[in-house]
Amino acid sequence: MASIPNLRTLRTGRRGHALRGGRSSRGAQYGDDDGDVRSVEEGRDAIIQQTDHDASSTRMSTVSLGYLDDPFAKAFLAPGEQITKRYPIIHRGTYVRTEAIDKLVIRFLDTRPEQRKQIVSLGAGSDTRFFRLMTRRSGTPQSTVAYHELDFEANANQKRNILRQSTELSDCVKEAEQNGSTYHLHAIDLRALTNKSPPTIPGLDSTLPTLLLSECCLCYLPPDAAASVLQYFTMNLPGSLALILYEPIRPFDAFGKTMVTNLASRGIHLQTLKRYSSLQAQRQRLLLAGLSDGQGGRDVYQLYGDEKWVSQSERERIEKLEWLDEVEEWKLLASHYCVAWGWRGEVFSEAWQGLQGSRTAGEDQDEPG
Template structure:
């Protein structure tokens, strides 16, 4: 296959912005290199910020075809822009990822539902999970963190909608919504900011869907540590990330993304399901860890019922079965926790090592 679509971000019809350095002195001074490096980093940040547009388009494509219901997706989609039609394997991947993360989140929210909980979504962008699952339904503080360039249009979309604005208003014994414009790297500084309204005393779930993978591994670990150190009690994390970069499919996937200026910096360190489990354990989520690739999630009745699979298969004809299997096996959902609320919610969910993972050991 000449091109390999990314389940979350890759678009075949658009490339990211070119990286252009500022014009510096012509005398050969060190300022040229310094300014150039700064602009390259700014350019990389812009590319990462724009991946949210791709995610929004993929969500709208799946919703418009009936893979799942999301009445709020359109509110965060650019007005007047035509909804793109993604490849069937992209639409199915978007469905499986959304369905799996929703199940984990709902298991957490429905465990002792009268108790106050907290969710912090990293790089949330145009994500609609608060509005779909939480608003007015559960006693939860919901925080979304992203670059200012992604927060500004989301805040504007919420203010422009009477329905969304109402859902974000605090209500007695129910949900509260907090939208933060922040560069996650600021959380790794020696004196990091404390997020407004973030509680350090209630069970907290951290979400990262293709977010931390853009940071250097040590920086990504420091971001996680910010939360595990500031929240000493019950805490958990759900990750959605690419895996398996070392086989032929993975190498082509990495190359295709690199052609757009997208670098998955944690991919080689957390290259397998087991590496993701160990990552979560070493990050302090010692109560338990689980991981499944998207294809495993699709095939498992525990995640997608047989009836639901039959429904999805009728939504859109998919004749790229082998390509679907390859693509879906290169993305995963991983989760880890510490604390009784998450033990109750997730302890019965199968996420341990499987015999098929031996191939990862050989490649890694």
């Protein structure tokens, strides 16, 4: 599908490009009349909705080779569908991105375990994080959690159908609810949250410490609209609040320019990419959004090489799973995606203490010429 280049499916260099998109509600308005605008938006929305199948297929490929432990991924493959094997750099990128976000999420849940918490996943699609969190084994008690997923109506309905059909998934939800956690799947277009009278998200608890997740999601909105979506939550959730972002960066170097050109040729525009083009721009974005107690950002290549995020023993395990002869491609691709996080509230300061994400000397090259 023609959409955002993602570590899960983008191939570079001699093998060409395969593009894959994010999973939420976004689209630019243009056209000669209202009918043209709706037609353009509907077409773009349909492309974005359809890309979620690729996400689940890529995750299954990564899981099947042992990079990740995710027994729920197979539930999102169609009956009889064969696993499509991805390239090693895609597997490695999927692993790093998943592990880094999981580390931030788990630290949040394991901090002050007596305190109920809330997670809101924007454009969740076929993501399995809730189910994996509910079945993980840990020596430390974790908080009960109210878990919300927001996505297009078509994607949300598809996930509901899969939940009904999968005994493993539905049993996981039931067991989680018996243990005090709750799972909410909302069919909400994120653009609606920017309206003067935005919809109420059923079950959203304004009293709970809340973590927002946006994986290749907000980057499809115009910058002001993306900021308005964040403002919806910062205004309606006055307490402890944090956001984890996973997005592409560095559009101004040779690789970044090629990435942007390839997307534009397919009618896809990552509207926040140039405004939040660097790790420092992402940190500043989080600060301006009101997450003033701390901000961090690292690209995927940095995360993979940092013992705090991926241990030496894990790197050795990963590198034994399959041969990766695209070392330069891996470095180039991984350095154009980042995980950024920002927060307000003591629970997040405590949870994420020691995870370095401040500016490094090497980031000077990120400044556009």
